[in-house]
Amino acid sequence: MQTKNTFIYDLISGLTVSFAALSLGAAFGTMSGRGAFAGMIGAAIIPLVTSTFGGTRIQASGPTAPMTAVSALVVAFAYEHFPDKTLAEQFITLIFLLNAAMLILTGLLRLGKLIRFVPQVIILGFMNGIGLLIWADQIKRLFGLGDKTQISGSLTTNIVVAGITLGTIYLIPHILKWIGLPERIRKFVPSMFITIILGTIVTTAIQVDVEHVSLGNTVGSFGEFVAMLKNYFPSSSELLTSENLKLALPYALQLTLLAYLDSLLTSLVIDKMTGEKTKQEQELIAQGMANGASALLQGIPGAQATIRSVLLLKEGAKTRLAGVLVGFFALLGFLVFSHYITLITSAVFVGVLFKAGLDVIDRDFMKAYIKNKWSADKNRNLQLIFIIYSTLVTILWDLNIAVVTGTLFFFIAKKYVNMVDAEEEFEIVESDEISG
Structure with a gap:
């Protein structure tokens, strides 16, 4: 039940976590190949849906490192297989919508209970693999290895910026403690968000000649946005063939399995903290609805995010409203600050993604x-x-x-x-x- 006290806790926790959600959303969107725009759409839309309808009462869902690693494969394959951008984007949207439908189906078939059969050793291993894949992907971007186009600008400068970004994210909490900032204030300081701002200010001030982040599918007005959604909806007869569906299904299945594992494993962690029990089928259906909504709006898919969900609880979240506010503030931040995203250097997001990869790896x-x-x-x-x-x-x-x-x-x-x-x-x- 919502009261004045619970609302204040939900407001503060939702606002705090939204900084991390928006920062990671932009970084994951860039990593996916769809652009920061797509990641921020996912960071805003997914928590709005899952926190309202999900089976875990208090949670923060959105684009995650594992889901983005597979989404990047989807985008790369689409643009390789379909030279026409419209067809490529429609194929990407098709896969993300299939993922949404599969998640809803797993919920309707009551398959959530199968999570208990996946051994912990296998979970630890595949999470390690995802974390290492993220690191490999970003190293390829820095050095232009494999099929990756190298980030433009000085290689040395990009490496230094990425390294300093990674180090600063870890250092900020220690610096705040060293200067004597009370813990009750320190816990609300979003180190990743601050690092991105500091990195952007410094690189802009000294006019570093390096690549900046691309928003991807940008639009200048609401009408243009609606036109883009219609253009990239998978409706082309050239796309909707049995052969293309066969190509799409394996990727959709990978995303579904990953969203299933990511969401339900996170829900187990949250249940331990709250003493509640997640309604697994309801959670899977909500995650499917959220990924479907994100796909229709040209975002990237996600899942229940462990670190953001735990942070939301630790910041004092009391009701579902906290997760809804994560999405609301992320959406507000996206609408207000999206035009400033292009000031961020790509190497800063490489550092952020290095941190995300380390968070996934079990040590x-x-x-x-x-x-x-x-x-x-x-x-x-x-x-x-x-x-x-x-x-x-x-x-x-x-x-x-x-x-x-x-x-x-x-x-x-x-x-x-x-x-x-x-x-x-x-x-x-x-x-x-x-x-x-």
Whole structure:
């Protein structure tokens, strides 16, 4: 129930998280190849829908690093397969709409309960793979490797800007603590948003000759926006063929599996914090509705975002309104500040995406493995093998194959060698406890 006190908490937490949502949305939009415009649309529209209709009462959904990694593959394939921009954009929209339909279908078929069958070791591995793919993608952009066009300007300057951006995001909380800013104020300071602003001010002031962020599908008026939506809606008879649908389905399936895992795993984390229980089918249907709305508005798809959802709770969110306000403030920021996005250098977003990649990669298992001397434990070694397997298959082959085959092999190992899955959290045992 909404009261004056809960509204204030929801307002503050929603505003705080919206800074991270909009910053990441622009960065993820750039990474996807669709432009910052598409990412910011997703950052605004998705939380508005999921927080209103989702099965997790308090949450913050939007474009995520894993979803964007696959979206980037979709955009790259579309423009390679369809030289005509309109057809390419229609194909992208088609895949995103298929993803939305599949998510809604998984909810209607009550498939949310299957999340408990995916082993933790496989989840850790594929998340590591996604994080490493993000790093590889940004390194390719910096150096112009593979099929990536190199970010224009001085290579050295771009590397320095990206590195300083990454370091500053981590340093800001420590600097604020060092200058004596009270914790009750520090926790509301969005270090990523501030880093982007500082980086933009500095590079603009000294007139660094490097590439700046592209908005992508920009429009000058509401009429132009509506015309763009009609133009890029997948309605061309040339596009809607059985052959093109066969090309689209594997990508839509990848996005669906990823949104399923991303959203429901995050919901488990949030449920532990709140003591509530997510209505999984309702959550999947809401995520599908949100991704469908984002696709129709030329945005990119997303899922329930772990870090943003946890941050929303830690900032004191009390009701669904908090998540809705994340979307509202992100939309307001998009409408007011979108024209200033082009002042941001591309290398700044590379640094932001390096941070996003690090956030996805799990480091707790390896820390515990080394410090607890698990190398002598047969079961821990098997867990490590499965993590490495799903990481490598995700990077070198396919996310779906990593999850499906990894899960299958795990249950075979569980049956024949009594393998036990990894915990969700790992304790570091002191050396004297190990020896004793």
